[in-house]
Amino acid sequence: MGQTNFRVIVVGGGPVGLSCAHALAQAGIDFIVLEQRSSFVIDAGSNLILVPMSMRVLGQLGLLEELKRVSSPLNIINRMDHRGRRLGSMKWFLYDNEYFGAYPRVISRHDLTKVLYQSLPSDTMSNLLPNKKVSDISTTTNGVCVTCKDGTSYEGSVVIGADGAHSLVRGSMRQLAIDNESSSLNEEKPFLTTYRCLWTRFPTMSGLTPGTTWETHGKNLATQLFAGVDTVVMCIYERLDEPTYDRCRYSEADEEALVGRWGHLPLTPGQALTIRDAYKSRIQSGLVNLEEGVVKHWSWNGRIVLAGDAAHKFTPSTGAGFNNGIIDVVALVNEVVREVQAARTKSLHPAAGPQKAQIVAAFKAYEALRKEPVIEGCKAAGNATALATWGNWILKFIDQYIFSIHIIQRFLSSQQASRTARTPAFDYLDSEEELVGTVPWTMPLKMKSGRTD
Ligand SMILES: Cc1cc2nc3c(=O)[nH]c(=O)nc-3n(C[C@H](O)[C@H](O)[C@H](O)COP(=O)(O)OP(=O)(O)OC[C@H]3O[C@@H](n4cnc5c(N)ncnc54)[C@H](O)[C@@H]3O)c2cc1C
Structure with a gap:
């Protein structure tokens, strides 16, 4: 028999957790x-870039107009290069x-989380619990039990990490796999x-028009x-002496040492703005390791x-982390909703859940x-x-002389566009298509009238 009170426990109220809530x-x-934090609106962290595939589904959730108000088009x-010589545009x-x-x-991460948090339906606000650092997850006959560091615990049907x-x-999944001698065992440090x-x-x-982008x-x-309109974000990517699977936390002294090594480099032409200038006038900053990889078993x-960074981690060079995280939410919740609706139709119970x-x-289909x-x-x-940091002479050559050719950029971006067009959208929400260009989306949206376009 399926469950009669199907409930999802989302652990983590960052951009992906809040998208799950919507x-x-x-x-x-x-x-x-x-x-775990005291607030869902995070006044820290770098700015993010939203790309069309995520803007489309944010539109389905009714958030795009508000997000446009607090973001700038690029x-x-x-x-x-490091000497300020032009390498062509992208x-x-x-x-x-x-x-x-x-x-x-x-x-900014602040504005993204603010819009995501404040636009949740008022009757769901009490479901968002701050100051809840999850410390343990166990499975029960009918679902899961999630325990927090403050001693409270919550029962539900499934957990979304x-x-x-x-x-x-992810660590709890690994422990369960070990305890059950399962072959679905993830790496400890993936x-x-x-x-x-x-x-x-x-x-x-002055001199930096909103929407301007520079790379060195x-x-x-x-x-x-x-x-952006009010703030500029600069990201400096530095290659480590040795790649590592270990977590590393950096201090302000580490940030200053990095600026000491590279502060003279230009961020805009003619040394008008250097790394040191930008760092000196900072409102916020952070030094973080850029982990990369995709976890083997997602459920x-x-x-x-x-979902999100718990399942995969990218360098931010292509602005892919959150943009892929929200598409995880789309694919996962589509699958879950399908099963929940089938269970509710079968049992006629409004809160029923699947077996x-x-x-x-559903989890396997999502993965x-x-x-x-x-x-x-x-x-x-x-x-x-690797291209931007000239990992070897071939990459340096490609970056300097091949990638600057617009016809090559056009070819590569058209290849990417056909992949982007296949990105799923919410299939249970009625919405209008707001993003229309020359490449049609493979999955049409369910329109308000019930038709698809
Ligand atoms: C410099 C930089 C630039 C970036 N630029 C872009 C970009 O342009 N575009 C883009 O799409 N992505 C970008 N990213 C990546 C993006 O920030 C991440 O992919 C995104 O934040 C992932 O969201 P998430 O919700 O999965 O994880 P997180 O943002 O890490 O959020 C996880 C949440 O879970 C909470 N949490 C953790 N452990 C617990 C626990 N035990 N109990 C309860 N709560 C817990 C945390 O407090 C946090 O709120 C960038 C990243 C960096 C570092």
């Missing part, structure tokens, strides 16, 4: 979100607009770090600068499933749909970082 709320599925990417964002009818947009790269949920990133946010200065490329270090026994076998199948694009995305992001 998707579940709109599906009428009971949920709670457990977040245009041409201007590139130069037109990826222009092609995105042509193919899908939307320029990628830069937004949206708790980031150093996921406790992500390899080859680069670290110093990100800095500073006020938009060269041996072992590259920068990316995205100018455990129809009880626990991973475990159906949830196992099968997402694994390949995520592996491709991870590779592409790693390659972009």
